[in-house]
Amino acid sequence: MKLAFLLNDLQLSGGVGVAVRHARELASRHGHDVTLVLTHEQELAPWQFDGLAHLRVEGLAEARAERFDVAISTWWETAFSLFELQADRYAAFVQSLEDRFYSPGTPERSLAAVTQGLPVAVVTEARWIADTLAQLRPETPCRFVRNGIDKKVFASPERLEARRDEPLRIVVEGNPDVWFKGVHESLAAVDHMTEPHHLTLVTGTRGHCREEIADEVVGPLTQPEMARLYADSDVVLKLSRVEGMYGPPLEGFHMGATCVTTPVTGHEEYVEHGWNALVVDWDDPRGTARQLDLLARDRRLLHFLRSNALATARGWPSWEQAGTFMAAALTAIQRAPAPAAAGARQLMADARVELELHRGHIHERNELRRFARPVQRLKRLPGMERLLRARHKPLVRRLLRPLRPLKRRLLG
Amino acid sequence: MPDWQERITRETAPAIRVEHDLRYAAAAPVVHASAAWCDLGCGSGLGAAGGLGTPYEGTALLVDVDAAAIAEAGRVIAARELIAVTADLTDPEQLAQVRTRLMEAAPDGRRCVTCFEVIEHLSTFAPLVELLVALAQDADCSVVASVPNDAFWAIESPHHRTTWGEGAVAELRSLLPEDHVLVHQVALEGSALVRAGEEATEVASIAIGNGVPTHFVLAFGPRVKALAAGPRVVQADLGEQRRWERQRESDLHYAQEALARLERARDAPADAPPDPADNAA
Numbered sequence: 001m002k003l004a005f006l007l008n009d010l011q012l013s014g015g016v017g018v019a020v021r022h023a024r025e026l027a028s029r030h031g032h033d034v035t036l037v038l039t040h041e042q043e044l045a046p047w048q049f050d051g052l053a054h055l056r057v058e059g060l061a062e063a064r065a066e067r068f069d070v071a072i073s074t075w076w077e078t079a080f081s082l083f084e085l086q087a088d089r090y091a092a093f094v095q096s097l098e099d100r101f102y103s104p105g106t107p108e109r110s111l112a113a114v115t116q117g118l119p120v121a122v123v124t125e126a127r128w129i130a131d132t133l134a135q136l137r138p139e140t141p142c143r144f145v146r147n148g149i150d151k152k153v154f155a156s157p158e159r160l161e162a163r164r165d166e167p168l169r170i171v172v173e174g175n176p177d178v179w180f181k182g183v184h185e186s187l188a189a190v191d192h193m194t195e196p197h198h199l200t201l202v203t204g205t206r207g208h209c210r211e212e213i214a215d216e217v218v219g220p221l222t223q224p225e226m227a228r229l230y231a232d233s234d235v236v237l238k239l240s241r242v243e244g245m246y247g248p249p250l251e252g253f254h255m256g257a258t259c260v261t262t263p264v265t266g267h268e269e270y271v272e273h274g275w276n277a278l279v280v281d282w283d284d285p286r287g288t289a290r291q292l293d294l295l296a297r298d299r300r301l302l303h304f305l306r307s308n309a310l311a312t313a314r315g316w317p318s319w320e321q322a323g324t325f326m327a328a329a330l331t332a333i334q335r336a337p338a339p340a341a342a343g344a345r346q347l348m349a350d351a352r353v354e355l356e357l358h359r360g361h362i363h364e365r366n367e368l369r370r371f372a373r374p375v376q377r378l379k380r381l382p383g384m385e386r387l388l389r390a391r392h393k394p395l396v397r398r399l400l401r402p403l404r405p406l407k408r409r410l411l412g
Numbered sequence: 413m414p415d416w417q418e419r420i421t422r423e424t425a426p427a428i429r430v431e432h433d434l435r436y437a438a439a440a441p442v443v444h445a446s447a448a449w450c451d452l453g454c455g456s457g458l459g460a461a462g463g464l465g466t467p468y469e470g471t472a473l474l475v476d477v478d479a480a481a482i483a484e485a486g487r488v489i490a491a492r493e494l495i496a497v498t499a500d501l502t503d504p505e506q507l508a509q510v511r512t513r514l515m516e517a518a519p520d521g522r523r524c525v526t527c528f529e530v531i532e533h534l535s536t537f538a539p540l541v542e543l544l545v546a547l548a549q550d551a552d553c554s555v556v557a558s559v560p561n562d563a564f565w566a567i568e569s570p571h572h573r574t575t576w577g578e579g580a581v582a583e584l585r586s587l588l589p590e591d592h593v594l595v596h597q598v599a600l601e602g603s604a605l606v607r608a609g610e611e612a613t614e615v616a617s618i619a620i621g622n623g624v625p626t627h628f629v630l631a632f633g634p635r636v637k638a639l640a641a642g643p644r645v646v647q648a649d650l651g652e653q654r655r656w657e658r659q660r661e662s663d664l665h666y667a668q669e670a671l672a673r674l675e676r677a678r679d680a681p682a683d684a685p686p687d688p689a690d691n692a693a
Contacts, residue, residue, distance in 0.1 A: 029536065030536065030538065127582060130586065141586070141590070142586065143586045143587060144582055144583050144585075144586040145583055145586075146579055146580075146583060269579065270579075310566075311566035312566070314563075314566035314567075314568055314575075315562065315563025315564070315566050315575055315577050315579075316563075316575070316579075317574065317575055317579075317580060318574075318575075320574075321574045321575065321580075324536050324537055324538050324574070325538075325580075325583045325584075325587075327536070327538040328537070328538040328541050328542065328587050329586070329587060331538060331542050332542070332545065332587050335542075335546070
């Protein structure tokens with residue numbers, strides 16, 4: 001099959017990494033002709049994803065000249081370019097219900113939600129997404145393909161050594177600038193701990209959170225570096241608010257680290273409270289700290305959870321297995337009749353124009369805000385407020401009348 | 413000691429043999445209602461022979477990657493006609509040949525496929541799943557397949573190329589026709605009292621609730637409503653089991669000793685005196 005995976009960019013992110021890995025498996029192990037189609041002009045050099053060198057990467061302009069068996073969007077924004085490609089079948093690889101990434105009232109939220117109704121076949125990585133889409137679109141079959149784990153990089157130890165005396169080693173990873181990753185909340189929870197601990201914060205963005213709480217700040221890290229860090233750690237602390245099917249706790253499981261997590265969507269795929277992890281409440285830094293303190297004190301419990309985390313990891317599919325399911329899913333999509341897509345192409349084109357216009361307006365607003373900054377500063381000068389109020393008084397208005405032509409000329 | 417034996421033989425532990433027999437017994441009504449039956453990964457055929465009950469009146473295609481296993485299966489499975497097909501079930505071309513042979517065996521339809529404990533052995537199962545779905549949708553063919561629940565016990569069998577469990581089954585189900593049937597195979601444990609010197613004739617009824625499955629059985633296609641559920645219980649032949657397990661332990665110990673002796677011989681200097689331990693062994 002000739003397949004196109006549409007991506008916004010090739011920067012480091014879990015979602016892009018998953019799509020690239022599927023593409024690699026489909027090309028190398030299943031003999032499909034796979035192209036990564038980048039829907040935007042790239043300003044930054046791509047992150048060096050493993051296996052990227054073996055994949056064909058094209059821009060939209062080049063890809064428009066080709067015909068594909070299946071074209072697959074991998075992120076809501078890429079869905080707007082999906083119908084620009086010529087393909088026998090169109091599909092969406094849904095990694096989360098992405099409207100939840102944006103605040104209510106923002107255009108991105110509405111547009112991301114619009115893409116969930118597109119007449120395309122669906123593949124998703126989490127059962128909660130499959131269940132939700134089944135309710136939203138009962139007529140559309142949804143293929144379920146879990147993300148794999150690189151079992152060579154996250155190579156599980158044969159057995160775990162019980163750690164009895166050291167401080168509890170905690171890992172928090174994520175971008176503090178992304179509100180739903182819960183990095184700030186994680187740091188706050190660790191800050192409330194009373195038992196000895198060692199916190200490593202992994203982030204590619206520095207200086208945007210209370211880093212002083214961490215004993216160590218590292219990142220961005222490659223996957224082998226992450227594997228080594230997890231192997232040296234006891235707990236992955238993950239207080240996300242929105243996830244599709246998060247990978248870091250699972251990667252930690254493979255290296256023998258348990259997890260303390262919120263009951264975020266996707267956790268139910270492999271997290272079991274009291275068996276391989278501890279599930280904590282939302283917005284409860286003190287309660288989370290008590291759970292971490294419990295693990296720091298009760299090393300028997302810690303070892304039990306770590307051992308079961310490792311056992312859970314053993315039952316999780318490799319990327320090779322996940323790639324086989326993806327190959328089977330895309331074959332099934334190709335074999336099935338295409339959903340009626342009349343109007344979708346135009347709808348998406350219109351929506352994309354709206355999105356670009358909105359981006360233009362946001363850009364314009366930001367530019368104007370920059371220009372307005374000196375005026376704002378002037379307004380904040382001492383006495384300026386009184387002066388501005390005084391201009392409405394009749395006497396002052398009469399005195400300023402000769403300046404009106406000049407004001408009109410200046411302000412148009 | 414883990415049991416990594418993958419072919420079912422007469423010496424296989426009774427609990428494992430009865431699991432295999434039960435799956436074939438469940439599929440028996442579907443098989444007997446078909447003009448042609450294809451057993452993918454037939455192995456030694458003992459499970460089919462034990463589970464199908466009466467001789468099969470149609471054409472049986474026995475498919476396996478191992479020709480010797482097919483020959484053995486041919487000796488124990490009773491059918492009106494037997495066709496042996498050696499095929500690698502990861503190869504789309506060989507799968508196409510299997511499909512052709514099955515279509516030819518029942519040109520008027522009423523076909524069925526059993527595929528028990530096979531998928532997990534394949535390096536890629538995508539072509540097989542594609543074939544099974546296509547047969548069910550286009551070729552008047554019922555399919556009954558099974559996979560083990562390895563993920564629950566975190567079992568890492570060296571014979572299994574993929575890991576199966578509740579999550580993987582959910583993935584597989586999303587590829588199957590909507591009206592497919594999922595059956596959980598659950599383990600039973602028990603014991604019975606028999607007056608010494610008498611044969612046991614009583615059969616106890618067993619209450620079976622939901623539990624962790626040992627295997628997942630999936631069925632799809634036109635006649636899968638006939639799939640029979642229900643327990644199968646056999647008396648454990650502890651004498652045979654003990655013989656087999658002790659034989660295995662003894663063989664393993666013997667092989668380990670021999671290996672150690674060979675390694676000592678390999679590592680010893682050429683002019684070193686013989687190791688007394690070697691003579692002792």
